[in-house]
Amino acid sequence: xxxxxxxxxxxxxxxxxxxxxxxxxxxxxxxxxxxxxxxxxxxxxxxxxxxxxxxxxxxxxxxxxxxxxxxxxxxxxxxxxxxxxxxxxxxxxxxxxxxxxxxxxxxxxxxxxxxxxxxxxxxxxxxxxxxxxxxxxxxxxxxxxxxxxxxxxxxxxxxxxxxxxxxxxxxxxxxxxxxxxxxxxxxxxxxxxxxxxxxxxxxxxxxxxxxxxxxxxxxxxxxxxxxxxxxxxxxxxxxxxxxxxxxxxxxxxxxxxxxxxxxxxxxxxxxxxxxxxxxxxxxxxxxxxxxxxxxxxxxxxxxxxxxxxxxxxxxxxxxxxxxxxxxxxxxxxxxxxxxxxxxxxxxxxxxxxxxxxxxxxxxxxxxxxxxxxxxxxxxxxxxxxxxxxxxxxxxxxxxxxxx
Amino acid sequence: xxxxxxxxxxxxxxxxxxxxxxxxxxxxxxxxxxxxxxxxxxxxxxxxxxxxxxxxxxxxxxxxxxxxxxxxxxxxxxxxxxxxxxxxxxxxxxxxxxxxxxxxxxxxxxxxxxxxxxxxxxxxxxxxxxxxxxxxxxxxxxxxxxxxxxxxxxxxxxxxxxxxxxxxxxxxxxxxxxxxxxxxxxxxxxxxxxxxxxxxxxxxxxxxxxxxxxxxxxxxxxxxxxxxxxxxxxxxxxxxxxxxxxxxxxxxxxxxxxxxxxxxxxxxxxxxxxxxxxxxxxxxxxxxxxxxxxxxxxxxxxxxxxxxxxxxxxxxxxxxxxxxxxxxxxxxxxxxxxxxxxxxxxxxxxxxxxxxxxxxxxxxxxxxxxxxxxxxxxxxxxxxxxxxxxxxxxxxxxxxxxx
Numbered sequence: 047x048x049x050x051x052x053x054x055x056x057x058x059x060x061x062x063x064x065x066x067x068x069x070x071x072x073x074x075x076x077x078x079x080x081x082x083x084x085x086x087x088x089x090x091x092x093x094x095x096x097x098x099x100x101x102x103x104x105x106x107x108x109x110x111x112x113x114x115x116x117x118x119x120x121x122x123x124x125x126x127x128x129x130x131x132x133x134x135x136x137x138x139x140x141x142x143x144x145x146x147x148x149x150x151x152x153x154x155x156x157x158x159x160x161x162x163x164x165x166x167x168x169x170x171x172x173x174x175x176x177x178x179x180x181x182x183x184x185x186x187x188x189x190x191x192x193x194x195x196x197x198x199x200x201x202x203x204x205x206x207x208x209x210x211x212x213x214x215x216x217x218x219x220x221x222x223x224x225x226x227x228x229x230x231x232x233x234x235x236x237x238x239x240x241x242x243x244x245x246x247x248x249x250x251x252x253x254x255x256x257x258x259x260x261x262x263x264x265x266x267x268x269x270x271x272x273x274x275x276x277x278x279x280x281x282x283x284x285x286x287x288x289x290x291x292x293x294x295x296x297x298x299x300x301x302x303x304x305x306x307x308x309x310x311x312x313x314x315x316x317x318x319x320x321x322x323x324x325x326x327x328x329x330x331x332x333x334x335x336x337x338x339x340x341x342x343x344x345x346x347x348x349x350x351x352x353x354x355x356x357x358x359x360x361x362x363x364x365x366x367x368x369x370x371x372x373x374x375x376x377x378x379x380x381x382x383x384x385x386x387x388x389x390x391x392x393x394x395x396x397x398x399x400x401x402x403x404x405x406x407x408x409x410x411x412x413x414x415x416x417x418x419x420x421x422x423x424x425x426x427x428x429x430x431x432x433x434x435x436x437x438x439x440x441x442x443x444x445x446x447x448x449x
Numbered sequence: 450x451x452x453x454x455x456x457x458x459x460x461x462x463x464x465x466x467x468x469x470x471x472x473x474x475x476x477x478x479x480x481x482x483x484x485x486x487x488x489x490x491x492x493x494x495x496x497x498x499x500x501x502x503x504x505x506x507x508x509x510x511x512x513x514x515x516x517x518x519x520x521x522x523x524x525x526x527x528x529x530x531x532x533x534x535x536x537x538x539x540x541x542x543x544x545x546x547x548x549x550x551x552x553x554x555x556x557x558x559x560x561x562x563x564x565x566x567x568x569x570x571x572x573x574x575x576x577x578x579x580x581x582x583x584x585x586x587x588x589x590x591x592x593x594x595x596x597x598x599x600x601x602x603x604x605x606x607x608x609x610x611x612x613x614x615x616x617x618x619x620x621x622x623x624x625x626x627x628x629x630x631x632x633x634x635x636x637x638x639x640x641x642x643x644x645x646x647x648x649x650x651x652x653x654x655x656x657x658x659x660x661x662x663x664x665x666x667x668x669x670x671x672x673x674x675x676x677x678x679x680x681x682x683x684x685x686x687x688x689x690x691x692x693x694x695x696x697x698x699x700x701x702x703x704x705x706x707x708x709x710x711x712x713x714x715x716x717x718x719x720x721x722x723x724x725x726x727x728x729x730x731x732x733x734x735x736x737x738x739x740x741x742x743x744x745x746x747x748x749x750x751x752x753x754x755x756x757x758x759x760x761x762x763x764x765x766x767x768x769x770x771x772x773x774x775x776x777x778x779x780x781x782x783x784x785x786x787x788x789x790x791x792x793x794x795x796x797x798x799x800x801x802x803x804x805x806x807x808x809x810x811x812x813x814x815x816x817x818x819x820x821x822x823x824x825x826x827x828x829x830x831x832x833x834x835x836x837x838x839x840x841x842x843x844x845x846x847x848x849x850x851x852x
């Protein structure tokens with residue numbers, strides 16, 4: 047990202063250069079958290095004067111704020127600190143999963159400022175009803191955000207299925223096929239919001255993809271930039287991040303590890319195939335095998351050493367390990383992150399999964415590498431990741447959103 | 450690649466700018482096959498005068514040649530055609546597989562100008578002996594190349610195993626463990642070449658990785674830039690190309706689809722795991738199941754409708770389909786390319802593999818997409834790909850190699 051447009055380059059028109067460089071300065075401040083004009087200039091390769099002028103425009107539009115005095119680390123000269131604004135333009139994320147809806151507003155710094163979560167059995171409801179409930183919750187969150195002087199510029203929906211061009215092509219665990227989520231949610235939100243409130247653009251994406259970006263942006267991955275995320279929900283979702291970028295694939299459907307075959311002639315899956323991972327390690331399959339009604343119950347029984355619970359977790363861990371071995375052999379990632387219900391079940395799942403990985407990953411790379419199973423960070427929620435995707439649009443083109 | 454360095458950018462020293470821009474012009478001509486100075490200038494965003502000066506230096510060093518007159522498409526004015534030289538600096542590739550060695554010299558245009566292939570059962574020989582035989586064959590090829598005024602600037606080895614930092618970490622089908630292939634081959638080549646011949650730098654890589662690059666550069670993929678390559682050899686190799694770049698992974702070992710589990714409690718593999726794909730679809734496994742001694746025999750029997758041959762091919766195709774379904778669900782590639790022994794077996798392998806893909810790939814994307822199984826191109830040999838990797842070094846820094 048940190049490459050300025052120079053007027054000497056061909057076909058770079060003046061307005062385009064300004065737009066690009068405003069974004070460059072805003073993204074640089076955003077990445078740093080707080081910094082000085084001099085440090086920005088050094089980082090992006092523009093003159094100090096150019097950066098000052100660009101920063102002024104961003105301050106005027108309320109995208110940056112200025113505070114205090116500091117000493118720039120590099121030059122030893124005093125400079126005013128620039129930060130992203132923590133009021134004004136914001137992002138709104140909505141995670142619609144099989145048994146709950148989460149909504150989050152993040153300010154331009156990425157902080158999650160408003161959060162709402164409601165349990166909702168979305169399998170029992172028509173898509174249009176689910177989207178209406180989610181829109182109603184979103185309208186409440188928007189009202190609360192407005193009281194905090196936060197004004198989302200768009201909505202990102204996270205959905206547990208194959209999403210492309212605003213449509214949920216297939217979400218087997220929701221029972222959705224070809225649902226125009228973007229349009230239906232936007233209509234429902236328009237109906238739920240106070241009259242006169244501006245319409246917000248809505249865009250949908252796969253929930254595991256967004257969870258992976260949340261982990262990248264808000265997790266505890268350190269230097270890890272290439273990883274596989276596997277989320278245990280009613281089904282099993284997955285996403286792949288390579289060098290800090292989501293792998294979307296040719297049709298936008300990459301990362302579907304939940305439907306990797308772990309037993310070619312095994313249990314029938316809702317997707318139509320046989321022996322998919324999620325029929326062994328998804329929440330529904332796991333609870334059924336354990337004879338437990340909730341993950342809380344399962345955890346209690348596992349703590350108590352109940353044999354059926356332990357056997358179910360061991361089998362799920364084993365199948366998870368078989369599927370992960372395949373993914374690790376293909377992708378050779380720096381890390382494998384487990385999200386959703388998996389982190390709290392890791393004491394029982396992980397040993398069986400690690401045993402399979404040690405045995406099945408070529409060159410016995412697994413145990414000796416840094417790529418061990420690790421739990422997703424609790425601060426890196428999918429709804430926050432969705433909100434941050436809206437922020438990314440603001441950062442990419444500040445002129446459209448600021449002021 | 451097509452971004453010129455401008456003197457206005459920070460820290461771009463003059464020699465570095467010249468080096469970068471020489472490479473830019475050479476790569477642009479190489480990509481075009483033949484083009485004019487004016488077209489290069491328009492493409493890369495440098496002035497016509499700057500491109501002319503850079504082209505002059507590349508002509509003097511023998512990296513470009515000039516021929517005839519033409520009309521530039523864009524401006525309608527006459528311009529001399531520039532092409533990469535077809536004598537002088539060249540690349541040399543060596544594929545050492547389990548039962549053969551292939552050597553190829555490619556000129557700067559990418560054309561394969563000298564080719565040698567010898568059958569060699571490398572399982573029966575010590576690594577140092579295999580590398581010596583390959584070096585002797587290489588010395589013969591170098592002598593022939595020299596007669597054609599082609600002078601390779603380096604050697605790239607393609608090996609069927611996990612390669613990192615010049616060492617074969619593990620090549621189960623060769624029986625190699627921690628073999629310093631680069632050093633051993635360079636020593637053997639120094640001994641085999643005529644006295645006084647210059648030493649050549651040697652670098653090793655995984656054979657499937659190189660086969661995938663060969664397919665990308667010399668195959669018939671059209672607009673496909675993201676694909677999975679699976680090569681049937683004694684074992685089964687694999688490589689992943691995303692947006693025209695090889696996915697190497699955190700340790701350089703990505704793409705190992707041969708060790709994807711297709712039957713968790715299945716046949717023991719040489720890698721130490723159970724139920725790896727190559728125990729069902731690799732050449733050794735396939736011939737054993739068919740009771741055939743060679744792929745030629747197997748093909749003849751399949752043509753004749755011999756039930757055991759057909760059953761073995763159907764089972765291999767089925768397992769290949771199970772593994773490919775997993776890879777397609779994870780990667781969502783534009784295409785899956787089958788190489789090695791698979792192309793000529795596709796009439797029997799492909800139907801079973803396609804059936805599994807239709808059933809197991811989520812959203813039934815498989816049959817409706819362009820991502821069907823396709824055979825590797827016969828012109829895209831691994832040895833040629835290896836030679837082209839040497840060319841890439843020349844293109845990246847022409848000053849080091851030209852003249």
